[in-house]
Amino acid sequence: MLTKASSLSRLVGELKKLPGVGERTALRLAFHLLKTPQNLTLLAESLLEVRARVHACSVCFAITEDDPCAICSGSRDTGTICVVENSQDLMALERSNAYQGVYHVLEGCISPLAGIGPADLRIAELLERVGRGGVSEVVIATNFTVEGEATALYLTKALKPLNLKVSRLAHGIPLGSDIEFVDAATVQWALQGRNEL
Known part of the structure; x- marks a missing residue:
């Protein structure tokens, strides 16, 4: 034993x-x-x-072995910043090959129950980065959890006065799923975010 x-x-x-x-x-x-x-x-x-x-990139705070990371030092669209909660989310978005801008990793999300507020995240660094100019859009790609939504709302309020486009990842019914098996909240989001054909 x-x-x-x-x-x-x-x-x-x-x-x-x-x-x-x-x-x-x-x-x-x-x-x-x-x-x-x-x-x-x-x-x-x-x-x-x-x-x-492995350490955090000094520009976007993603995990990397190089500083700045390959995305920040590459030929990406620096006018668009996608804000994610962590490096795993960044990697998931990169696997899609659908996004060609740069990223900003918050290293968490606002969670009052866990004692995590805006000052505990990389929000000040994001606002400083956007404040330097050259950014036309910030895509908020936090998770669709209560904490992720709270973080997205906080970021939207902080970024809107900076006179740039603030967008949020679309959400709704996953591709290949049956509506009858999708939870009510997801159906509600899908109906609210519907697009004209």
Whole structure:
């Protein structure tokens, strides 16, 4: 049996901290790593390398190994800034190949219950960036959660006086889904945001 002080117990405890990993999965992962010591060494080395090399871009605050990141230093449309909550959201938008502007990562969203206010996010940096000029549109791409909507509303109020276009990602019924299985709030958003054909 595992003792609380054992290195295996500590490994299981650390693996349990990962999102979606419970006790049984953590134990299964730990034993898998022990069966293949080379994989354990490679994993440890890659974790140390990521810790040493990955940091936030000084322009958009996305995670990167280069500063500025490849998007900020590339030939993208700097007149359009897409605001996202985190780097994972940025990567999801990039996979679509539908957006050619630059980004701004807030590093979270407004959540009074969690004690996160506007001052805890990269909102001041966004306003400073827009204030320098050359930006014609800010696309707000926060998540469609209560916190994401609160953040979008706050950003809209802060950006509107700066005389630029402020837009929000469209939302509604996902492609390929049946309306009968979609929740009422999503149907309501879809009806409110309908487009003329």
